[in-house]
Amino acid sequence: MSEKIAPQYFDVTLSAITDFGNETRQFELSFEPGRTAEFIPGQFAVVICPKDGKVIRRAYSIASSPDRKEALELIVKLVQGGAVTNWFWSLKQGDRFRVQLPFGKFILPNPIDFDIVFVATGTGIAPFRSMIQYFLPRGLQRKVWLLFGTRYADMIPYHSEWLELEKRYPNFCYIPTISRPTAAWKGETGYVQTKIEKFFSDPAGKRIYICGLNEMIQAAQEAALKQGFPKEHISYEKYD
Numbered sequence: 001m002s003e004k005i006a007p008q009y010f011d012v013t014l015s016a017i018t019d020f021g022n023e024t025r026q027f028e029l030s031f032e033p034g035r036t037a038e039f040i041p042g043q044f045a046v047v048i049c050p051k052d053g054k055v056i057r058r059a060y061s062i063a064s065s066p067d068r069k070e071a072l073e074l075i076v077k078l079v080q081g082g083a084v085t086n087w088f089w090s091l092k093q094g095d096r097f098r099v100q101l102p103f104g105k106f107i108l109p110n111p112i113d114f115d116i117v118f119v120a121t122g123t124g125i126a127p128f129r130s131m132i133q134y135f136l137p138r139g140l141q142r143k144v145w146l147l148f149g150t151r152y153a154d155m156i157p158y159h160s161e162w163l164e165l166e167k168r169y170p171n172f173c174y175i176p177t178i179s180r181p182t183a184a185w186k187g188e189t190g191y192v193q194t195k196i197e198k199f200f201s202d203p204a205g206k207r208i209y210i211c212g213l214n215e216m217i218q219a220a221q222e223a224a225l226k227q228g229f230p231k232e233h234i235s236y237e238k239y240d
């Protein structure tokens, strides 16, 4: 896997839409027959949205593994008044547009010689899904935690997939935490940053990767520093 891949334009067809609730959807974008895109897990694609004879470009982390050759998966949260997210919500299966990829340096080293703590809220799960789907089947032996925070327990993107991976890979641990739980929820509650203190008070041999909106990243970073994670062992990708 090359460290630097030149970005290219791709014509894609919207081949499937999955609704996760909480105004969050997965969009599957299929390449033209015979074309495939190379990228490193954690990188993002730029979606080219046509608007009034011009274009608007927006970054979206790639949620699928590079092993999925024929299509890309993006997970998008609708933003009130947002130009590109509202355009996404107007699209239907079969619609065509352009994307450019890959971009970004939010990637893991290869080989990986530390335990990994992934921390995400909302669509910040995307780059970690790509990394997890890529590295676990390749026999990664280090411990991997996915600490994921969201409001509602019945709207966790890829929840059953994470549970399945936990069963298959003993080194993978999934910690969902719900900020607006119902009485039926028996798992963790509250914000992700509070779980850093609870589960990762020993930073030895671990590195932490955080993805989502700025407010959460700030809080999670502060929590990690407080637990003794050195700054250079904390990486993040900020969406806003």
Ligand SMILES: Cc1cc2nc3c(=O)[nH]c(=O)nc-3n(C[C@H](O)[C@H](O)[C@H](O)COP(=O)(O)OP(=O)(O)OC[C@H]3O[C@@H](n4cnc5c(N)ncnc54)[C@H](O)[C@@H]3O)c2cc1C
Binding pocket: 044, 058, 059, 060, 061, 062, 075, 076, 077, 078, 079, 080, 081, 082, 083, 084, 085, 086, 104, 123, 124, 126, 213, 237, 238, 239, 240
């Ligand atoms: C590297 C990178 C990767 C990203 N990956 C993803 C991803 O995987 N999924 C995803 O949904 N988004 C992702 N984003 C955010 C995405 O690029 C857009 O900014 C977002 O979808 C809003 O675009 P828009 O055109 O609808 O809103 P805009 O028209 O740009 O914004 C409308 C208003 O909403 C505010 N706003 C902008 N973005 C957000 C936001 N995310 N939450 C709340 N308010 C906002 C703006 O300040 C503005 O006032 C990523 C951003 C970066 C930089």
